Every structure is written in structure tokens, then in C-alpha cells.
Amino acid sequence: MMHDLNLMVAGPQGSGINFTSDTFAKVMTREGYHVFTNAELFSTIKGDHSYFRVRVCKDMIRSYSERIDILIPLDAKSVILHTKELSKEGVIISEENLSDQRHASIPYREILQAVATKFGKSLAELNVMKNTVALAGASKMIGLDKEKLKKVISENFESKPNIAEMNNAVVDEVYAEFTPTHTFDLEATVYKKRMFINATHAVGMGKVEAGLRFQSYYPITPASDESNYLETVMGKYDFIVEQTEDEIAAINMAIAAANTGLRSATSTSGPGFSLMVEALSYAGMTETPVVIFYYQRAGPATGMPTRHEQGDLRYAISAGHGEFPRVVIAPGDHKEAFYDTIDAFNIAEKYQLPVIVLLDKAMAMSNYTVDPFDLSKVTINRGKLILNETSDYLRYRLTDDGVSPRSVPGVKGALITIAGDEHEEDGHIFTEDADNRVRMMDKRMHKMKFVHEEVPSDTKVKFYGIPTNKKVIVSWGSVKGPILDAMEIVKDVSMLQIRMMEPFPVEEVMKFLKGKRIITVEQNYSGQLADLLREKTGLETTSRIVKFNGRPIAFEEMVEVLSRKKLKEREVLTYA
Amino acid sequence: MLNTVNPPAKPQNYKTSVEIDWCPGCGDFGILNALVLALQELKIPNENVVLTGGIGCSSKIPHYVNVNTMHTLHGRSLAQAQAVKIANPRLEVISASGDGDGLGIGAAHIVAAGRRNVDLTYMLFDNGVYGLTKGQASPTLPYGEMPKSLETENLKFPVNPLFLGLASGFTFVARSYSYNIKHLKETLIRAIKHRGLAMVDIMQPCVTYNNINTKEFYDPRLYDIEKEGWNPAVASENDYKQKVSQAVLKALEWGDRIPMGVFMDYQTETYDQKLQKLVPDYGKKNYVMEPIETSGKPLNDVTELMDSFC
Numbered sequence: 001m002m003h004d005l006n007l008m009v010a011g012p013q014g015s016g017i018n019f020t021s022d023t024f025a026k027v028m029t030r031e032g033y034h035v036f037t038n039a040e041l042f043s044t045i046k047g048d049h050s051y052f053r054v055r056v057c058k059d060m061i062r063s064y065s066e067r068i069d070i071l072i073p074l075d076a077k078s079v080i081l082h083t084k085e086l087s088k089e090g091v092i093i094s095e096e097n098l099s100d101q102r103h104a105s106i107p108y109r110e111i112l113q114a115v116a117t118k119f120g121k122s123l124a125e126l127n128v129m130k131n132t133v134a135l136a137g138a139s140k141m142i143g144l145d146k147e148k149l150k151k152v153i154s155e156n157f158e159s160k161p162n163i164a165e166m167n168n169a170v171v172d173e174v175y176a177e178f179t180p181t182h183t184f185d186l187e188a189t190v191y192k193k194r195m196f197i198n199a200t201h202a203v204g205m206g207k208v209e210a211g212l213r214f215q216s217y218y219p220i221t222p223a224s225d226e227s228n229y230l231e232t233v234m235g236k237y238d239f240i241v242e243q244t245e246d247e248i249a250a251i252n253m254a255i256a257a258a259n260t261g262l263r264s265a266t267s268t269s270g271p272g273f274s275l276m277v278e279a280l281s282y283a284g285m286t287e288t289p290v291v292i293f294y295y296q297r298a299g300p301a302t303g304m305p306t307r308h309e310q311g312d313l314r315y316a317i318s319a320g321h322g323e324f325p326r327v328v329i330a331p332g333d334h335k336e337a338f339y340d341t342i343d344a345f346n347i348a349e350k351y352q353l354p355v356i357v358l359l360d361k362a363m364a365m366s367n368y369t370v371d372p373f374d375l376s377k378v379t380i381n382r383g384k385l386i387l388n389e390t391s392d393y394l395r396y397r398l399t400d401d402g403v404s405p406r407s408v409p410g411v412k413g414a415l416i417t418i419a420g421d422e423h424e425e426d427g428h429i430f431t432e433d434a435d436n437r438v439r440m441m442d443k444r445m446h447k448m449k450f451v452h453e454e455v456p457s458d459t460k461v462k463f464y465g466i467p468t469n470k471k472v473i474v475s476w477g478s479v480k481g482p483i484l485d486a487m488e489i490v491k492d493v494s495m496l497q498i499r500m501m502e503p504f505p506v507e508e509v510m511k512f513l514k515g516k517r518i519i520t521v522e523q524n525y526s527g528q529l530a531d532l533l534r535e536k537t538g539l540e541t542t543s544r545i546v547k548f549n550g551r552p553i554a555f556e557e558m559v560e561v562l563s564r565k566k567l568k569e570r571e572v573l574t575y576a
Numbered sequence: 577m578l579n580t581v582n583p584p585a586k587p588q589n590y591k592t593s594v595e596i597d598w599c600p601g602c603g604d605f606g607i608l609n610a611l612v613l614a615l616q617e618l619k620i621p622n623e624n625v626v627l628t629g630g631i632g633c634s635s636k637i638p639h640y641v642n643v644n645t646m647h648t649l650h651g652r653s654l655a656q657a658q659a660v661k662i663a664n665p666r667l668e669v670i671s672a673s674g675d676g677d678g679l680g681i682g683a684a685h686i687v688a689a690g691r692r693n694v695d696l697t698y699m700l701f702d703n704g705v706y707g708l709t710k711g712q713a714s715p716t717l718p719y720g721e722m723p724k725s726l727e728t729e730n731l732k733f734p735v736n737p738l739f740l741g742l743a744s745g746f747t748f749v750a751r752s753y754s755y756n757i758k759h760l761k762e763t764l765i766r767a768i769k770h771r772g773l774a775m776v777d778i779m780q781p782c783v784t785y786n787n788i789n790t791k792e793f794y795d796p797r798l799y800d801i802e803k804e805g806w807n808p809a810v811a812s813e814n815d816y817k818q819k820v821s822q823a824v825l826k827a828l829e830w831g832d833r834i835p836m837g838v839f840m841d842y843q844t845e846t847y848d849q850k851l852q853k854l855v856p857d858y859g860k861k862n863y864v865m866e867p868i869e870t871s872g873k874p875l876n877d878v879t880e881l882m883d884s885f886c
Contacts, residue, residue, distance in 0.1 A: 211868025
């Protein structure tokens with residue numbers, strides 16, 4: 001019996017590798033398995049080597065495995081590159097006649113010829129369906145009902161029914177003609193309804209649930225998948241997604257839409273965020289409730305656009321000239337991404353400040369199974385928004401909590417004056433009075449105190465494992481997945497996930513970390529969270545485990561490093 | 577577009593009591609007066625107007641007009657103005673910008689705005705210098721000129737705002753003059769009434785730093801193209817192609833005679849109409865006033881979206 005099964009589809013970008021892996025993943029999701037995928041793409045449209053991993057298990061899984069059980073290489077390069085990861089009992093499904101004894105020989109040519117004849121096509125026209133041959137071969141080895149596979153294929157080609165029909169004919173032919181010598185006996189599971197999504201879907205659904213009305217973006221990997229997803233549902237849920245001329249326009253438009261009264265957001269990655277920074281400072285000064293979804297990728301500069309990194313933590317919490325209040329939240333998985341998205345809008349409107357939701361490429365491009373969100377838990381808080389006629393209105397009125405009543409254009413008796421220059425309560429700027437400056441700085445910065453006091457502890461930190469463990473891993477973002485998976489094996493460590501980065505939850509962190517041996521795990525070069533932890537709490541990290549080669553942390557390397565008796569001050573993970 | 581109320585609003589005070597900090601004699605005063613007169617004549621309720629500005633002398637105008645105002649960042653007046661109009665098409669949106677603000681640091685937004693054709697009015701305060709930073713050359717300063725504030729002569733060719741506006745797809749393109757308040761007021765009214773993206777390039781002498789493009793320079797040179805028989809109206813898409821090329825030729829005139837008036841007035845699909853193709857209820861619903869929650873519970877329900885991933 002196998003506990004978990006790992007399938008890899010590898011080949012040139014654009015050869016249908018994601019279709020193949022996604023179809024397989026969807027079938028397994030519907031069987032009731034937990035599914036975790038990892039996509040490693042080259043930053044190109046066609047040609048370069050890419051690969052997708054699909055891991056399947058009856059138990060919860062949150063990371064990919066270094067081990068491959070079924071390898072589907074779509075070119076010779078993939079055979080050379082990935083055969084070394086194939087387990088002894090594994091199988092390679094390939095049309096080529098490989099000398100490897102793990103090669104499952106499926107009569108590709110005969111199968112495709114039979115289908116070609118049936119549909120009156122030439123063999124060459126069916127070449128694109130080789131992936132389906134491999135997919136059906138793998139399905140048969142696992143013992144899946146072919147009708148379930150065919151159903152997913154039909155859904156994938158919903159708009160092209162005859163393509164679906166041909167692919168499904170290929171499935172039938174494989175199931176009829178291919179008798180595997182090797183089968184995979186995966187531990188059975190009990191069906192439970194789950195979504196198969198990545199973080200861009202989770203954030204997108206969170207935005208819709210939160211009442212988003214305006215989203216702006218400029219195309220950038222890995223953030224634009226989210227905006228493109230939103231474009232598919234905006235007609236139904238009544239909101240606008242605006243593709244702008246650059247990220248400067250994107251954030252300025254989001255700010256203006258927010259100041260016009262709409263729940264408003266923009267999504268980007270590091271290079272785009274850099275262009276947004278001036279306006280971020282403006283949002284702080286003008287007390288604009290705008291939310292920025294920041295999907296980190298490997299930098300600096302253009303870096304590795306399709307690869308993973310958590311290199312922008314210190315940047316996100318400090319970017320922007322001058323001092324202004326902001327909130328930075330870093331979800332660690334797709335479920336958190338959904339709820340945090342809604343919280344981000346609530347915090348932005350309640351405290352009238354910019355909120356950054358810090359995500360990463362691993363989350364954006366990793367599809368996995370997630371229980372449907374519990375919508376009864378969702379609340380919406382628009383803060384001191386005024387939509388009815390009023391009088392004696394001042395946009396920046398001084399109040400006890402620093403938050404002024406917020407009117408928008410169109411409200412009688414409450415004209416707004418918004419300015420990025422230092423301003424008085426009425427928003428006008430023709431004072432550079434020293435006392436006014438102090439009052440207004442106090443007003444804005446004071447809001448952070450209330451964020452600190454009022455945001456629930458769960459939004460700030462989460463603790464996992466046995467509280468009495470001496471060793472505590474401190475981490476953030478998507479690294480949470482491999483750490484939690486490794487903790488199923490390595491029992492003497494606990495984990496503190498820091499979720500709110502700004503304002504930094506000092507008390508909550510101290511509560512869990514005082515007197516502990518601290519190990520940080522993060523995907524950047526220097527250990528930015530370890531530095532931040534020391535700055536904010538004075539706590540020293542005994543070991544910084546880092547990985548910065550652009551690839552997420554694998555399950556096995558996480559287990560291996562956490563199992564070590566002794567850890568160096570800095571441990572660099574390198575699995576690729 | 578025009579958003580008047582019925583019965584018409586009383587004549588209102590469209591000026592704030594904020595002390596104006598432009599230099600005495602600045603061309604901006606004429607623009608402020610013309611804008612206030614235009615708003616008064618159009619009787620648009622103050623709360624339904626949004627005026628955005630960028631950064632610079634001219635971009636301070638939002639503080640002097642008694643409507644909703646957004647004093648944005650350098651170069652971003654037009655970007656923010658478009659978003660205001662997209663967010664709430666019921667508002668009358670006017671964007672103010674200097675030539676440095678709009679054609680230098682913010683030039684990308686002009687091109688993109690032309691592609692959208694959002695229904696708003698863009699006022700370009702055009703004086704050839706960066707006044708607020710002590711008179712450096714701006715994108716409209718002619719090649720080889722050296723106003724007294726410059727250390728060296730200007731080595732760059734000027735941008736022609738009308739040409740750029742026409743090339744980018746602005747559907748209403750006009751030029752006026754800050755010392756001809758009557759013409760400017762009328763032009764602004766036509767621009768505001770125009771359904772689509774309007775640009776008004778306003779010759780606005782900077783009395784402190786630009787001693788070349790002065791009142792004395794413009795007064796004898798400016799002539800009204802419409803009085804000389806130019807008809808800016810476009811009847812059809814085919815007519816537009818012809819009109820654009822003729823308008824460009826007119827716009828390029830500069831020298832002893834400088835053209836002003838409306839160069840282009842083309843009624844075509846606006847961005848709100850285009851957005852309805854993707855979001856059928858856009859514009860029919862008032863996104864700002866329509867609630868997104870009831871007693872703190874969301875009105876949107878993503879159950880169907882979740883199911884699509886199962």
C-alpha cells in the first residue's frame with residue numbers, strides 16, 4: 001500500500017504539461033484525496049524545460065516530495081533530468097523506447113492510429129494527444145475509473161466538444177489496449193468535497209466575498225493570474241477589473257476608486273510594487289483604504305520571474321518615503337489567503353490606511369485541495385464611511401482614535417478635500433504650521449495603536465505543535481506547508497507562524513518564544529524575519545534555515561534539516 | 577457629460593475661501609475664474625463634481641474650487657480622475673494638470689486615457705516651465721528658447737499637446753487662453769458637455785519665469801480657428817479619419833499665428849459604454865451607494881465560485 005503518490009509531468013513549456021497534471025490532479029481531488037502540486041516554469045511562452053509535480057495522499061499534505069513515482073517526460077531532456085528522482089518502484093511513461101526497466105511501454109502509435117482512423121484524421125493530427133495516452137496510462141496503473149477521467153477531460157474542453165471526444169476515445173483505447181505490469185496501490189480514502197485551487201483563486205474569491213468593486217493591475221508574473229481570474233467573474237458579481245498602462249497608474253487608480261467610495265485593490269509582484277511605492281506613501285498620507293496584493297517572486301530587478309522567493313519582507317514593511325501607518329499581513333496557505341483578503345479590506349476601511357497582503361509565487365502557482373470556505377465566518381466592516389447627507393464635514397477631522405468620518409463624492413454636505421501635502425482637518429494644504437504637523441502626524445500614526453490592540457491574536461500569529469517543545473521554528477508565508485508536514489515526522493519542534501508583519505505583534509511573539517530555542521525558516525538569502533524578530537523583540541535566532549534558489553522547500557529536505565542533531569548558525573537548502 | 581439636477585440648482589458659490597498662493601498676475605487666475613464661471617453656468621451640484629490636480633502651481637487649483645477635490649501625486653491627476661469616473665459615472669470629473677505634470681512625468685497616462693475615452697475633462701495649464709521648482713524647461717518649451725529662469729537654452733523639441741491628444745484618441749481637443757476668459761469658459765463648457773474624453777490646452781503665461789511666452793507674445797498671435805471656418809464636428813467614423821489628419825495640420829501651426837478653438841469634437845463610444853459589454857449592470861447600479869453588506873454580513877456569495885473548483 002502506498003501512503004502518497006507523486007506524479008511528474010515534464011517537458012518543454014507549452015507542450016501541455018499543465019493540462020496533463022491538472023487533469024490528473026482534478027480526478028484525484030474528486031476521488032477524495034488531498035492533492036498538492038508544484039509548478040516549475042521557465043519564463044518563456046514555449047520551448048524551455050518546465051515541470052509540474054502532483055502529490056496525492058489520503059491525509060493532509062502541504063508540500064511536494066522529492067520522490068517521483070510516475071514520471072511522464074514529454075521530451076528526451078526530461079528523461080535525462082528527472083529519471084534520477086524516480087523511485088525504484090516507479091514508472092516512466094514515455095513513447096520512446098527507454099532502456100530503463102521502469103519504462104511502461106504503452107503502444108502509443110497503435111492507440112493514436114486507431115483513434116485517428118475512427119475520426120477520419122491523420123496520425124500527425126493526433127500527436128497533441130500523446131499527453132492523454134500517458135495520462136490514461138497512469139490512471140489505469142492507479143486503478144482509476146476511466147469514466148471519471150473522461151468527465152474531467154470533457155469539462156476541460158467544454159468549448160471544443162469534438163476535441164474532448166477524441167481525447168476520450170484515446171482514454172478508451174488506452175484502457176482497452178494497455179495492460180500494465182506494474183500497478184500503484186494507493187491507500188483508500190473517504191470522499192470529501194474539496195476545491196482544487198491556488199492562492200490567486202483564494203484571493204480572488206475573497207475579494208468577491210468582501211465586496212470588491214474595483215481592481216487595477218498591470219500584467220506581471222505571478223500576480224496577474226488573480227486579476228485574470230477576476231475578469232472571468234466580474235460580469236456576474238458586478239465589479240470592474242482595469243488593466244492599466246503601468247503599475248503607477250494601477251495603484252493611483254485603486255487609490256482614487258477607494259476615495260470615491262469603492263472597495264478597491266491592486267495586485268502586483270516586486271518590480272510592480274517598486275513602481276507603486278510613491279503612491280503607497282500617498283495612500284498613507286491621505287488615509288486611503290487601499291489594499292495591495294503583493295505576490296513575491298525571486299529578485300532583485302527582474303530576477304527569476306517565474307520562481308519563488310520571500311525576499312521582500314523588509315521592503316514591504318518599510319517601502320515609501322516618510323512615516324505613515326500601514327498594515328502588512330502574510331497568509332501562509334490558501335485558506336488563510338481567502339480570510340485574510342477579507343480582513344485586509346476591513347482593516348483598510350476601519351483604520352483608513354493602506355494594507356499590504358504579502359503572498360508569494362509558491363502560493364500563486366501551487367494548486368492544492370482546500371475545504372470549501374466557511375462563509376458564515378465572514379463579516380464586513382466599512383468603518384466610518386458616510387453615504388448620507390451630513391454637515392460641518394471635515395475629511396481629516398481630529399478624533400480620539402485618529403480615524404475621521406469618511407465621506408465620498410456625491411454625498412450632500414460633505415465635500416471631500418484630499419491632499420498628499422500635509423494638510424489641516426479640512427484637507428487644505430496652505431499651512432506648514434509646526435503644531436498642525438505634530439497633530440496630523442500623531443493622528444495618523446496613532447491609528448497603529450488601535451490596530452495593535454484590536455486585531456485578533458489569530459490574525460497576528462499562529463502556534464502549531466506541542467507548547468512545551470524547547471525548539472520553536474519561526475516562519476511565515478508558504479513555508480508553513482513544508483514545516484507542518486515535516487512536524488508530522490519531527491516531533492520535538494513546534495512552529496510559530498508570524499502572520500502580521502506590521503505592526504509587529506511583539507507581545508504575542510514574546511508569549512510563545514520567551515525562553516525557547518529559535519530556528520527560523522524562510523526563503524530568502526539573509527533571513528529577513530530573523531532580523532525583524534531581533535529588531536522588534538531582541539530575541540536571537542540560533543539557526544537561520546534559508547533557501548533562495550528559486551524553488552520551494554521540498555518535504556524531504558525539510559524533514560532532513562529539522563532532524564539534524566546540530567544546526568549551524570545558517571543552513572542553506574538547495575534542493576531543486 | 578452633464579449631471580444637472582431637476583429643478584436646477586441655485587447659482588452657487590464654486591470658490592473656496594482658501595487664500596490663493598499663485599504669483600500676482602499669474603495666468604492661472606484666469607483659468608480658475610473661467611472654470612468657476614463654467615460650473616456656475618452649468619449648475620452642477622457641488623457634491624457631484626470631482627476636480628483632481630497633480631503637482632505644481634496649476635495643480636493647486638483643486639483647493640480653490642468648492643467641489644470634491646483630490647490633490648494627487650506629480651503626474652497622476654489624469655490617472656486618478658479616470659478611476660473616479662469609472663468608480664462613479666454619475667460624477668462630473670475634471671482633471672487639472674500642468675504641462676510638466678501631464679506631458680513630462682505623467683505622459684504615459686495621456687496615451688492610455690485616449691485609448692479608454694473616459695467621459696471627463698482634462699485641463700492642461702500650459703506655460704512652458706516648471707514654475708514651482710523655479711522655472712526649469714517643461715515639455716512644451718520650444719527648442720532653442722531660453723527664458724530668463726534657464727541656465728542654458730532648451731535642447732529638446734517641444735511636445736504639441738493637441739497633436740498628442742489627437743494621436744492618443746482624445747475625442748474632444750481644444751486650445752484656449754487664460755487671458756480670454758470668455759473663450760475659455762465657453763470652451764470648458766463645451767468640453768464638459770462633450771460625452772467622452774476632452775482635452776483643453778490652455779495657454780497660460782508664467783509671469784515669474786517665462787519672459788518669452790507672455791501675454792504680449794500671445795495676444796497678437798492667437799486666432800480662433802472656428803471663426804475662420806473650421807468645423808470640429810465629426811459626422812462618422814470615416815469623417816473622423818479625415819478630420820483627424822486635418823486637425824493635426826492645424827494643431828501644428830505655431831509662429832506668427834497660433835490657432836485656438838475646438839479642433840476635434842467626435843462623439844463615439846465612451847469607456848462606461850464599453851465597460852457595459854463586460855459588466856452588464858455597470859452604470860445601471862450605483863456601486864458607491866449600493867451596499868455590499870447587511871448587518872456586517874456580505875451580500876456577495878461565492879458558493880458558486882467555490883463549486884466551480886470542486
